[in-house]
Amino acid sequence: MTAPPITPPVPVTVPFFPPDLFDGDREALLDAVRAVGTGPGQRFILGEHTARLERALGDRLGPGTADVVACSSGTSGLSLLLAAMDVGPGDEVVVPAFGCAPLAATVLDADARPVFADIDPVRLTIDPAAAEALIGPRTKALMPAHMFSVMADMPAFRALADRHGLRLVEDSALAQGGTLAGRPAGCWGDAGVYSFVQVKTFGMPGEGGVVLTRDAGLGRAVRMLRNHGQDGVHRFVHHRVGHNSRFDEVMALFQLHRLPGLDARLARRAEISAYYSRRFAPLADRGLVAPPAGGDGRFPYVYTVLTGRRDELRAHLAARGIAAHVYYPRPLPAQPAFAPHAAPGAAWPNAESAARRNISLPLYPHLTDAQVEHIADAVCAFADAHPDPHPNRER
Ligand SMILES: *Cc1c(COP(=O)(O)O)cnc(C)c1O
Secondary structure (H helix, E strand, C coil), rough: CCCCCCCCCCCECCCCCCCCCCHHHHHHHHHHHHHCCCCCCCCCCCCHHHHHHHHHHHHCCCCCCCEEEEEECCHHHHHHHHHHHHCCCCCCCECCCCCCCCHHHHHHHHCCCEECCCCCCCCCCCCCHHHHCCCCCCEECCCCCCCCCCCCHHHHHHHHHCCCCEEEEEEEECCCCCCCCCEEEECCCCCEEEEEECCCCCCCCCEEEEEEEEHHHHHHHHHHEECCCCCCCHHHHCCCCEHHHHEEEEHHHHHHHHHHHHHHHHHHHHHHHHHHHHHHHHHHHCCCCCCCCCCCEEECECCCCCCHHHHHHHHHHHHCCCCCCCCCCCCCCCCCHHHHCCCCCCCCCHHHHHHHHHEECCCCCCCCHHHHHHHHHHHHHHHHHHHHHHCCCCC
C-alpha cells in the first residue's frame, strides 16, 4: 500500500498585512534617521518636523480646522481628548458595542464608564437610535467610530450631541481620506483622531497619530496634555495633570516625505475596493454580503464582508494562498476586560451577528490587478460552491 501523498502547505501569496509597505521609501527612512540623528539641535521629539507635519495635515483638511496635534498613537489621541473634555469619574461615554478595544479602554482609563450601543447591521457602525436610547443624566460624551470602510452616521451624531449638550469624540483613527457631505472624517466631531500605525491608510514604520479639532481651546488643551501639562513656553510648569504622548521627529520627517503620495495610494485602494464590490454584488443571494455600495462617507481601509460561513471562507482562501483577517471575533461587551462594565442583561444582537460573520480581505495599494482578481475569483467560487441555505441579506 502506498502512503497517500502529503499535500504541501500552500504558501501565502497574498498576505493580509504586507511586509513590504515601505519598501519604496526605505532610503527616505534612512535619510530621516540620518538627518534627525545628526541634526545640530539633537531634537528627537516635538521639533520642527512635527510642527511642519501638523501644519501640512491641517492644510489638507482645509479652512476651519483649528488645530492638528501630533501625539503618540490614535489610542492616546482619544485619551487626550477625553482628558481635555474633563471626562472622569461618574461620567458615561456612549461607544459602539462592536469595534476596537480603545473605544472602551480609553473611557475606562479616564475612570469613566463606557455604555455600549448596538450597531447598524448594514454599516456596522454605531446606530444613532440605539445611542440616543442610552443617553442619561451621567452621559458626558458620544464616541462613534468609523469601521472598516464606512463612516458612522456623523450628521445624526452631530445633531444628537447638539440636542443633548454632549461632547462628540469622533474615532476616525482608520478613516483618513474619507469624507461625508464634503466634510473630512475627523472633522464632524468636536475633535477626531488619525492613527499612523503601520497598516492604517497613512501608516508609518512606528507609533503615532494626531488629534484634529475645530475647537481652538480643545486644541490648546490637547497640546498641553500630550507633554505633561506644560504650555510649551514655561518648562516645568504643569498646568494640568498631563500624559506623555509626544511625537517622534524621525517619523515626522518620514511622514512629510510620504504625504504627497497619500492621495494616489488612497485612489488605488478605492479602485480595488470598487472592483471587489462589482464582483461581490451578485453574491448577496448566496449569503455573502459586501459593504454598502460606495459613494459618500466611504474610505478604503479594509474590505469586510459578512457570511454565515466565515470560517469555511477563511479556510477556502487560505488554501488558495490568500490570508484573510477576522477583526473582531467578539463584541466589546463580551470581552473579558469590558464585560464587568457592561449593562447586565443587555444584548447587542447586531454586534453579535457581525462578530460571528465578519471577515476582511486584503486591500492595499500595491496589490497587483492579478492578485485582486485572484482574491475576487476565490471569494466568488466559494459563494457559488457553498450557497448559504439561509442567506441573510442584511449585513
Ligand atoms: C487603529 C485604531 C485605533 C487605535 O490607534 P493606535 O494608533 O493603534 O493606537 C483606534 N480606533 C480605531 C477605530 C482604530 O482603527
